[in-house]
Amino acid sequence: MDYKIKLNELLLTCARQGASDLHIAVGRKPILRVDGFLLPLEKEEVITPEVAEGLVLAMLSEKQKETFLKDRQIDLSLPFEDKARFRVNVYFQRGYMSAALRLIPAQAKTVEDLGLPSIFHDFAKARQGFILVVGPAGQGKSTTLAALLDEINHTRTEHIVSVEDPVEYLFVQDKSIVSQREIGTDAASFHDGLRSVLRQDPDVIMIGEMRDRESIGMAMTAAETGHLVFSTLHTNSASQTVDRIIDSFPADQQSQVTSQLASTLLAIVSQRLIPRVDGGRVPATEIMIVNPAIRNLIREKKIFQIDLVIETSVQEGMMTLNRALADLVMKKEISLENAEAHSLNPSELRILLERT
Numbered sequence: 535m536d537y538k539i540k541l542n543e544l545l546l547t548c549a550r551q552g553a554s555d556l557h558i559a560v561g562r563k564p565i566l567r568v569d570g571f572l573l574p575l576e577k578e579e580v581i582t583p584e585v586a587e588g589l590v591l592a593m594l595s596e597k598q599k600e601t602f603l604k605d606r607q608i609d610l611s612l613p614f615e616d617k618a619r620f621r622v623n624v625y626f627q628r629g630y631m632s633a634a635l636r637l638i639p640a641q642a643k644t645v646e647d648l649g650l651p652s653i654f655h656d657f658a659k660a661r662q663g664f665i666l667v668v669g670p671a672g673q674g675k676s677t678t679l680a681a682l683l684d685e686i687n688h689t690r691t692e693h694i695v696s697v698e699d700p701v702e703y704l705f706v707q708d709k710s711i712v713s714q715r716e717i718g719t720d721a722a723s724f725h726d727g728l729r730s731v732l733r734q735d736p737d738v739i740m741i742g743e744m745r746d747r748e749s750i751g752m753a754m755t756a757a758e759t760g761h762l763v764f765s766t767l768h769t770n771s772a773s774q775t776v777d778r779i780i781d782s783f784p785a786d787q788q789s790q791v792t793s794q795l796a797s798t799l800l801a802i803v804s805q806r807l808i809p810r811v812d813g814g815r816v817p818a819t820e821i822m823i824v825n826p827a828i829r830n831l832i833r834e835k836k837i838f839q840i841d842l843v844i845e846t847s848v849q850e851g852m853m854t855l856n857r858a859l860a861d862l863v864m865k866k867e868i869s870l871e872n873a874e875a876h877s878l879n880p881s882e883l884r885i886l887l888e889r890t
Contacts, residue, residue: 537588544589545614547575548637554672555637556620560586560630567672569809583630590624590631601718611700611716616640621702636672638702642680649816650678653823653851654803658685663800664757666744668769674807674817675766676702676742682764683740687712695734697727698742710738728752732759741765747782754791757798770878771855772802772822773840776832796832799824804855806876808868816867818876820844820855856883864890 544564548556553566553573560583563574579585593612594602602608607625612635614620621636645654657665665682667675680703683694687710694710699717713734714720721727728749731739736756744750744765757763769775776795783791804820822828827843844852859873860883870887874880 535585535588537585537592540585541589541592542614544575544578545612545620545635548635549614549618553637556633556635558586558589558633558635559627560632569813569815570672570807571809586633587631590633593622593624593633598718608718609700610718611638611702619702619704621700638676640704642684642703642705643677645681645685648674648678648681650681651819651821651851651853653821654678654682655685656851657801658682658689660762660800662757662760662762664753664763664765664795664798665800666765666767666775666802667805668767668772668775668802669805670770671768672807673805675805678803678805678817679740679764679766680705683712683738686710686738692737693735694738694740695731695736696740696742697721697724697731698740699724702742724749732756732761736761738762739764743767750779750782751791754794754798758794769804771804771841772820772844773837775802775804776837776840780835780837792832792835796829799829799832806855808859808862808872808876810867811869816862818855818858818862818868818873819853820858821851821853823847823850823852825850856886859883860886860890863887 544556548566551566551568553568555567557565560581563578563580565572565574598608598610602624610622612620612622618640619638621638622633624633667678669675684705686692687705688708690709692710695713697715701714701716705712715727717724717727725748739756739761741749741753744753744767753763753765767775769778779795780788780792802822806818807815808818810816822844828840831839845854856877859877862868863870863873874883877883
């Protein structure tokens with residue numbers, strides 16, 4: 535079998551069927567994720583260890599093979615016919631080679647294309663500060679960030695620098711200069727990429743994911759020194775995100791970090807992709823915009839009160855996740871069952887729907 539040809543066939547099937555992911559694992563047929571659901575490709579054969587190894591190694595350069603066999607996993611990006619890219623993680627499980635591939639469209643979508651609230655345009659107009667898009671894996675965080683960065687690219691003359699592992703969306707430079715740095719290719723490590731970014735004269739910085747204390751600290755420092763910084767974090771809500779950031783630092787640094795976060799943070803968006811009643815997925819977003827009340831709550835470490843401020847500040851563009859879910863249920867875009875499955879407080883959601 536020519537594994538490069540077979541891999542190309544699977545990638546094409548993934549793109550044609552509108553899948554977000556392709557999974558390759560021994561003992562199973564290739565599996566697609568479509569609208570959040572895993573669907574095996576029934577016409578394909580069950581993957582043997584030999585086939586899995588052939589498909590995985592067909593994705594890797596010689597240098598990547600060395601790294602993969604040494605570290606037992608590697609992240610990379612895979613171009614596909616100039617129409618799309620795949621973000622890939624290849625890894626071992628039970629001693630067998632496996633891969634998870636996420637389809638990244640060639641062109642970033644707009645805020646309107648994604649069905650996001652119009653307040654997101656304000657985030658793309660910001661000049662300085664720290665904006666986070668958070669949520670579980672696979673909920674469209676990178677896609678939302680790409681929409682914001684591309685809007686800046688088309689409307690402002692800025693130097694946008696991204697540090698990604700791997701690079702996902704590729705931007706066609708317009709009014710802005712866009713420098714996209716991929717770990718392993720353009721920088722030796724994530725920390726090396728972060729440490730050098732401020733020496734590259736950026737106006738806007740995108741950190742693909744805040745992985746640890748060092749990346750969080752760098753993001754806040756960059757925002758504090760006059761840059762607009764975007765990043766993602768795997769947290770469930772705005773208030774949990776604030777807690778996570780502060781708790782990432784030792785106790786003797788938390789007071790300084792709290793003050794720094796209060797002064798630099800502009801907004802946190804927590805996002806979920808919910809299956810539509812008529813197919814596809816629609817975003818539901820919790821939106822926290824940092825106003826004087828929230829700045830004070832962060833400084834005073836009264837993070838538990840943030841949810842109440844979000845709930846009572848709809849006129850400022852804020853939105854609770856339950857309110858966003860309830861609105862989608864009322865518009866008959868999503869089912870109550872799916873809304874409850876994605877809510878952090880289903881009983882409160884039911885009360886909200888009974889009142890409307």
